[in-house]
Amino acid sequence: MNKLKITAFFLFGCLLINCKHKEGEYHDVIEKIEAESKKYHDILMSSEAYIGDIETIEITEGDHTFLIPERKGQIKSYACIECHSKPLSDMQDDTPTRKAHWDIKVNHADENAMNCVTCHNGNDMNHLKSLTGREIDFNLSYKLCSQCHTSQFQDWKGGAHGKNIGGWAKPRAAMTCVNCHNPHQPQIESRWPVQFNSQKARERE
Amino acid sequence: MGEKKKWYKLDFGSKTKESAASSCGCGKTSGGCGSHQGPPPQKDEYTITADEFDKAVEGTMVGETRKDGFQQVFDVKMDRRTAFRKLTASLLIGAGAVQTSCSVVAGEETKEKAQIDWEEQFKGNYKLMTQEERNATVDRLVRSYQLRKKENIKMSSTDASKDVLFGYAFNISKCQGYMDCVSACVEENNQDRNSEMQYIRIHEMKDGNGFKFDEADDNYYHEVPAEGHFYMGTQCFHCDDPPCVDVCPVQATWREEDGLVVVDYDWCIGCRYCMAACPYDGRRFNWSKPEVPEEQVNKNQHYLGNRMRKKGVMEKCTFCIQRSRSGKDPACVEACPTGARIFGNLLDPDSTIRWVLENKKVFRLKEDLGTDPKFWYFMD
Numbered sequence: 001m002n003k004l005k006i007t008a009f010f011l012f013g014c015l016l017i018n019c020k021h022k023e024g025e026y027h028d029v030i031e032k033i034e035a036e037s038k039k040y041h042d043i044l045m046s047s048e049a050y051i052g053d054i055e056t057i058e059i060t061e062g063d064h065t066f067l068i069p070e071r072k073g074q075i076k077s078y079a080c081i082e083c084h085s086k087p088l089s090d091m092q093d094d095t096p097t098r099k100a101h102w103d104i105k106v107n108h109a110d111e112n113a114m115n116c117v118t119c120h121n122g123n124d125m126n127h128l129k130s131l132t133g134r135e136i137d138f139n140l141s142y143k144l145c146s147q148c149h150t151s152q153f154q155d156w157k158g159g160a161h162g163k164n165i166g167g168w169a170k171p172r173a174a175m176t177c178v179n180c181h182n183p184h185q186p187q188i189e190s191r192w193p194v195q196f197n198s199q200k201a202r203e204r205e
Numbered sequence: 206m207g208e209k210k211k212w213y214k215l216d217f218g219s220k221t222k223e224s225a226a227s228s229c230g231c232g233k234t235s236g237g238c239g240s241h242q243g244p245p246p247q248k249d250e251y252t253i254t255a256d257e258f259d260k261a262v263e264g265t266m267v268g269e270t271r272k273d274g275f276q277q278v279f280d281v282k283m284d285r286r287t288a289f290r291k292l293t294a295s296l297l298i299g300a301g302a303v304q305t306s307c308s309v310v311a312g313e314e315t316k317e318k319a320q321i322d323w324e325e326q327f328k329g330n331y332k333l334m335t336q337e338e339r340n341a342t343v344d345r346l347v348r349s350y351q352l353r354k355k356e357n358i359k360m361s362s363t364d365a366s367k368d369v370l371f372g373y374a375f376n377i378s379k380c381q382g383y384m385d386c387v388s389a390c391v392e393e394n395n396q397d398r399n400s401e402m403q404y405i406r407i408h409e410m411k412d413g414n415g416f417k418f419d420e421a422d423d424n425y426y427h428e429v430p431a432e433g434h435f436y437m438g439t440q441c442f443h444c445d446d447p448p449c450v451d452v453c454p455v456q457a458t459w460r461e462e463d464g465l466v467v468v469d470y471d472w473c474i475g476c477r478y479c480m481a482a483c484p485y486d487g488r489r490f491n492w493s494k495p496e497v498p499e500e501q502v503n504k505n506q507h508y509l510g511n512r513m514r515k516k517g518v519m520e521k522c523t524f525c526i527q528r529s530r531s532g533k534d535p536a537c538v539e540a541c542p543t544g545a546r547i548f549g550n551l552l553d554p555d556s557t558i559r560w561v562l563e564n565k566k567v568f569r570l571k572e573d574l575g576t577d578p579k580f581w582y583f584m585d
Contacts, residue, residue: 159557163544
């Protein structure tokens with residue numbers, strides 16, 4: 001009888017030990033992430049080198065601080081006032097010559113909601129303007145987009161929307177809205193896939 | 206032979222000419238061998254040319270029992286046939302190597318190649334190697350490539366960092382099916398161009414039908430995104446409890462500390478148990494000798510990653526271990542023009558991958574299997 005008791009006790013003990021995951025400590029990866037990130041120390045690795053030649057600026061939005069590419073240096077004809085030295089009405093003429101910005105067509109929301117002056121200020125061409133008429137720097141154009149696209153803005157800040165630059169380690173760098181979307185025609189065009197696996201096609205014939 | 210090694214080291218005289226005579230590969234203590242100074246060597250009874258030797262080595266390398274260290278070979282129970290096969294394979298290499306090393310005709314380079322092949326033949330499992338042994342095998346592989354292809358590669362054996370656990374998230378609403386990731390992956394990881402091996406598959410699925418892999422198309426070629434379809438990618442999910450690792454009879458595949466599931470291509474025997482065990486079709490097998498045009502070879506390599514494989518071994522996505530272990534995004538993440546791919550450190554509470562896991566509605570494929578993949582899907 002005593003022997004039986006001991007055996008039962010032993011078996012129970014074995015069960016207790018084996019209940020946990022093979023590697024010992026955690027039942028699943030979620031539990032492991034939660035537990036191990038409590039004692040997380042910043043790692044020494046840096047992704048800075050992988051940002052490459054991209055000129056960046058640091059922004060802080062809410063709880064998130066990260067780098068985005070600098071914009072003004074990428075706009076060929078910036079500063080705008082180098083041409084826009086006179087008020088717009090003086091610069092417009094009806095002669096059928098090739099006009100500046102001939103290639104820009106606005107296909108963004110509809111005409112009731114948006115036209116040029118929704119974002120540009122005819123009296124201050126060097127800056128963008130918010131819906132309430134406040135000045136927005138060209139480098140921080142995401143502030144303009146986020147006025148309407150609030151959920152995308154939330155996702156972008158957190159890292160669920162948009163493209164990371166370089167590496168996963170710190171410092172975090174991400175593309176800003178206009179690096180992927182043309183602000184005048186933000187819809188991304190459909191295209192063909194870059195590759196086709198002819199071997200796979202042959203095997204499946 | 207002062208240092209302790211897990212394999213028997215044969216000295217062909219190309220490296221340690223001044224060492225004791227007893228360590229000579231030919232086994233003689235004086236004369237008769239190219240590595241001894243002294244009387245002229247005996248006439249070889251048969252001479253093996255460098256080409257023939259290479260062929261012999263090549264031939265035995267394909268044999269499925271070649272990658273055992275001495276210990277494992279002799280401690281294992283085996284039938285006569287296997288024993289003979291093993292013996293013949295090793296003898297052929299040994300004989301060839303000794304022959305080459307003792308030949309006065311063979312050049313220094315051939316001798317060095319033979320030395321490298323010998324040591325590679327009897328190296329241990331990567332998991333069990335000390336750091337010096339790892340460095341040594343990496344050096345040998347780099348040198349071997351240099352001797353054979355006249356090109357320099359850069360190979361690392363960087364270990365997992367502390368406080369890193371790699372994870373991946375895939376945005377199903379963002380993927381447009383361009384397949385830039387697939388191409389970038391092939392270029393980065395030196396996959397066989399002949400069989401068009403690809404680690405990533407992008408499945409085109411009908412809206413409203415859910416995940417139906419049997420009805421999905423992973424080799425479409427038309428303008429994308431196609432109307433009424435969505436796209437989702439699969440690859441190795443680097444499970445935290447990987448079934449492929451459990452079934453490997455020789456422990457040639459394992460889970461690293463940072464969560465990457467890797468393969469030691471020199472230990473793999475090509476049984477493909479792991480391929481059968483993987484519920485996600487994450488593993489690929491080299492049915493033929495993988496070939497990559499020399500100018501397309503990615504020379505930035507890792508021992509457990511994109512170094513050149515051989516015929517008859519398994520390979521798979523390693524989250525681009527040669528990139529990720531040094532802080533860079535995997536090639537697929539970098540190539541994706543839509544930002545649908547998110548990669549990062551799961552243990553860092555400030556990482557973007559953690560933000561996605563905590564703020565988006567994420568799920569994993571076949572979660573009920575309990576394999577704990579570290580690859581999450583989500584939607585906007």
